[in-house]
Amino acid sequence: MVATLKTIHLSKNYGNIKAVDDISFSAQEGEIIALLGPNGAGKSTLMNMITGYLAPTAGDIIVLGHNIKEHAQEAKSVIGFLPEGAPLYPDMSVKSFLCYMAELRNLDDSSVQKVAETANITQVLHQKIETLSKGYLRRVGFAQSILSNPPILLLDEPTDGLDPNQKDHIRSLIKQMGKEKTILISTHLLEEAETICNRIILLNKGHIMADGTCSDIIKQNRCKSLAEAFRKLTTSEEENQ
Numbered sequence: 001m002v003a004t005l006k007t008i009h010l011s012k013n014y015g016n017i018k019a020v021d022d023i024s025f026s027a028q029e030g031e032i033i034a035l036l037g038p039n040g041a042g043k044s045t046l047m048n049m050i051t052g053y054l055a056p057t058a059g060d061i062i063v064l065g066h067n068i069k070e071h072a073q074e075a076k077s078v079i080g081f082l083p084e085g086a087p088l089y090p091d092m093s094v095k096s097f098l099c100y101m102a103e104l105r106n107l108d109d110s111s112v113q114k115v116a117e118t119a120n121i122t123q124v125l126h127q128k129i130e131t132l133s134k135g136y137l138r139r140v141g142f143a144q145s146i147l148s149n150p151p152i153l154l155l156d157e158p159t160d161g162l163d164p165n166q167k168d169h170i171r172s173l174i175k176q177m178g179k180e181k182t183i184l185i186s187t188h189l190l191e192e193a194e195t196i197c198n199r200i201i202l203l204n205k206g207h208i209m210a211d212g213t214c215s216d217i218i219k220q221n222r223c224k225s226l227a228e229a230f231r232k233l234t235t236s237e238e239e240n241q
Contacts, residue, residue, distance in 0.1 A: 003062070004029050004182040005050070005152055010059035011206075012045050019045040021206035022059075029151070032178035034193035035186045037203035038234050043186040044084055046203070047154050050184070051081045063152065080150035084157050084186070086141030090130035094121060094140055097129060101144045111147055119143035120169060134161035142170065146177070153177065156186040171196045190226050200226075202233055209233040 003026035012020040020042045027033055035043045048054040050061055052068050052075065061068040063075035089097055098112040116122045119139045124132060129140065138161050145153065158174065159167040174183060175196050187193055193200050194214050202210040202217065210217045210233055214226050223229040 003027060004064055005184075006062040007046075007050065008060040008062070010046070010049060010061065011057045012042075012049060012054065013057045018206050020049070020056075023203075023206070023208055024059075025201060025208065025211060027182045027184065029182055030179060031199055032174065032183045032185065032197045033199045033201055034197035035184055035203060036188070036190070036193045036200050036230070038188060040205070041203040041234070042206040043188075043203055044156055045206075047081070047156050047184065047186055048083070051079055051083075051154060052076050053081075053083075077148075078151050080145040080148065080153045082141050082145040082153075082155045082158055084160070086138070086144075088129045088137060088140060090128065092129055093126050094129060094132070095125040097140070098125075098143060098147065102147055105148045107148060115143040115147055118146065118173065120166075135163060135166050138162055139166070139170070151181055153181050153183045154186075155183065158185060158187075159189075159192065190230060194226055202230065204234040 006026040008024050010020060010023045011018065023046065035046060037043055045054065049056050052072050064078050066075040068075040095112065098115065099109055102109065102111050116125055119142050121136060121139050121143055124136055132140065142158060145155065159170055162170060174185070177183065185192070185197060198213065200212065200214055200217060201208055210220065210229070217229050218226060221229045221232055223232060
């Protein structure tokens with residue numbers, strides 16, 4: 001099966017700090033992949049490079065056959081992105097914001113109503129963004145990421161700030177969409193990785209520590225649970241002493 005997304009020896013340095021260090025992996029249609037790791041593992045940096053927001057220090061990113069260095073517009077056009085703390089325009093209404101984002105993507109307004117229903121935000125379409133709760137803000141950000149029905153979707157902490165019912169709704173949507181898309185989810189929540197993802201890439205300090213299904217990672221590390229494997233792979237020897 002042809003990879004929809006591939007990173008090749010990808011690195012990002014900030015001075016002497018290696019936020020992402022020589023990461024290579026490929027992803028295919030139908031995969032929901034959790035980029036799982038503690039704070040500072042390099043998850044958000046990796047996502048920002050894949051979307052073209054950050055330039056890598058070294059390495060390549062191939063999106064549906066397009067090297068993002070050489071064909072940035074083609075690569076970015078097939079990616080939907082929900083960044084951490086997604087920037088929104090506080091003075092705009094939800095509908096105005098989504099219509100604006102649709103116009104940037106050369107989409108008509110019918111796509112706005114569709115994603116509003118999908119993200120369950122129709123009841124706040126005419127509210128100003130600055131009046132929304134954190135949960136609604138997150139769902140508006142999610143709605144804009146799926147406006148163009150992209151084949152590749154990157155979601156950085158997609159359920160952050162949502163109540164339990166909202167989390168269940170977004171997770172169900174991700175599972176449904178994941179049947180036909182490539183979806184990468186950045187999370188530090190073990191439950192999220194276990195329940196909605198069919199593959200886990202476990203990161204720590206910019207490195208891939210494990211890559212496989214939840215059961216594979218547990219078995220390979222001779223652990224009884226993902227939580228135990230997570231602790232084993234993300235805790236340094238100094239911290240254990």
